[in-house]
Amino acid sequence: MEEREVINDTRGHVAELLAKAIRQGALDQEVTSEDRERMLVFLQSFGDLRSDYVYVGSRRAGLKRLPGAGEVDEEGREPLPMRALLDASFWPGVMFEEGLDYQATMFQPTGGMDRIPHAFAQKLGKVVKYGCPVREIRKTPNGVRVVYTERGAVRSLEASYCVCTLPLSVLKATQSDLSPRVVSAINQVAYDAGYKIAWESRRFWEQENNIYGGISWLSTGPISLESSVLANVWYPSGGMLSEKGVLVAGYGTESGEFSRLPSMEAKFAASRTAVEKLHPGRGKELTKPLYVSWAKIPFNLGSWIRGEGYHEGPYKEFLNPDDRIYFAGDYCSHLTTWQEGAALSAQRAVEMIVRRVRETV
Ligand SMILES: Cc1cc2nc3c(=O)[nH]c(=O)nc-3n(C[C@H](O)[C@H](O)[C@H](O)COP(=O)(O)OP(=O)(O)OC[C@H]3O[C@@H](n4cnc5c(N)ncnc54)[C@H](O)[C@@H]3O)c2cc1C
Incomplete structure (x- = not known):
């Protein structure tokens, strides 16, 4: 599921339910009559509801077909069923980027996070x-x-x-x-034992799915929220549109189902499977795997x-x-x-x- 679908369809369904409750008088004790009217106006815009306060999908949630030239007009999507959106295990992933530390707009040092200590070291010169x-x-x-x-x-x-x-x-x-x-x-x-698994690959996520940076989450399996609160697949946020990139599939802690994987090969296989689930047919394109375990780095001994x-x-x-x-x-x-x-x-x-x-x- 795309994040824009999940967020906006959920908003639409919740807004519709709340509008229904207000219009049926279920919240009369909680909300003044003046605020009831104001709330309905708000919900219509918040959830992109129809004039009868029903949610039938929204352009905000993305399109089945993008608008084009001539006869090719855009085609809307059916909203995701609310039932599917109530899967609690997937909400920590959806809300991740709303955490204060991850909100847009984010900058990053060109060349990676360790450019910051390297810049300090350069200034300090022979002191180090x-x-x-x-x-x-x-x-x-x-x-x-x-x-x-x-x-x-x-x-x-x-x-x-x-x-x-x-x-x-x-x-x-x-x-x-x-x-x-x-x-x-x-x-x-x-200390937690953080790990990352990285691969080199054609940038199929950009070329085929219009994914430019960001994260995908799985709700089950060794590389999923079930295994650790962080486990995810992380797309490169630099070098956009170049031929190849480094895909981090996964990044988490060596805990849960992941920690029971018996060998390095099993970890790489789990990583490939996670990518295959998210991008069917693309798991086989991953090459040159690399595994880093911060618990095993002698000068870190944990993440x-x-x-x-x-x-x-x-x-x-x-x-x-x-x-x-x-x-x-x-x-x-x-x-x-x-x-x-x-x-x-x-x-x-x-x-x-x-x-x-x-x-x-
Ligand atoms: C996987 C991962 C991803 C992260 N991502 C980010 C991120 O995106 N952004 C961010 O801001 N932070 C990130 N962090 C956190 C960041 O790395 C730490 O907050 C930061 O490095 C802590 O700095 P520090 O100086 O406390 O410790 P460290 O950076 O660990 O510095 C300690 C230093 O002591 C040295 N040392 C250790 N033992 C000895 C010894 N016996 N003798 C001499 N020297 C020794 C080490 O080599 C190291 O240089 C991430 C951490 C991990 C593990």
């Missing part, structure tokens, strides 16, 4: 040390010592303050002198903080420094899972250090 994994974070009488390895050699750096930006999943396994309150908070946090209750619980412990160790990362913000949260928390940590230094000189 690459290939130096941190092994220990130690407190010293007047500051902090960070122990790391560089090409196999153990080295250390001392400073008055440290802003620790390791993900908590990594910090958990890093030796440190962190206080018991912080260690306990870290241990309460779990994002899991679960309810985080901000009411462990979160509070990371907002204040542990002696001279400050914390920054998306997990120190109310924008967990967004780079914006990481950037804002870094600014906050630096501001706290500046204030502390000013107060002590």
Whole structure:
């Protein structure tokens, strides 16, 4: 089903029902007579109802045939039956783009999200040390010592303050002198295991279905809302009309039916099947599959903080420094899972250090 059909046919059916209820007097206790009239006018326009308040379909929901030249006139669609639209499992997908974080108009960095940290790195130049994994974070009488390895050699750096930006999943396994309150908070946090499966393909979704970016959702199967709240098929939003593109089929968490797939081959097969369901005959066009599991990337060990209750619980412990160790990362913000949260928390940590230094000189 197309999103415009789902949204506008649902609106039409609901508007018709509400108009019926108002006209039969079922809402007389709730709505004044003046507002009843105003409500009917509103519903007619909101649901694209006929003058007798009946919904018989709307151009907003798309057309069976587009208008053309000569004899070719447009042909409307029959509305989807309301019964089919009441499938609760598919509404989270339909409403996804109405979430505040996904509303139009969205910008994206050309070349992908990681162009943002790359741009920071370029500005910072030699300040950034690459290939130096941190092994220990130690407190010293007047500051902090960070122990790391560089090409196999153990080295250390001392400073008055440290802003620790390791993900908590990594910090958990890093030796440190962190206080018991912080260690306990870290241990309460779990990360989701996000994954993506990507393929190279002819852009059949653009060429045949007029899909330019955006998401398709399935309600059953390993790559569906049934398996994880996010699982979906994601179309590229750049390079439109070029010959080939990268199709992400699926993007979700390694949970539910998906997590029980026994092998990489089974995951790729499930991904191909999902695309085949959405675009019959096109599953076979997918080539060069790639699987990324954030839980297995040693410097991530998970995709994002899991679960309810985080901000009411462990979160509070990371907002204040542990002696001279400050914390920054998306997990120190109310924008967990967004780079914006990481950037804002870094600014906050630096501001706290500046204030502390000013107060002590
Ligand atoms: C699949 C997926 C899709 C996402 N999509 C978006 C999106 O579209 N837009 C958006 O804004 N956000 C997105 N996010 C979220 C975004 O990636 C995070 O919010 C952001 O990266 C968090 O920044 P951070 O600095 O807190 O942590 P990170 O980006 O994880 O930075 C931590 C850094 O520490 C390094 N590190 C780890 N261990 C060590 C060690 N031992 N020694 C030295 N360095 C170490 C890591 O290499 C990394 O560079 C997505 C995340 C995932 C997983």
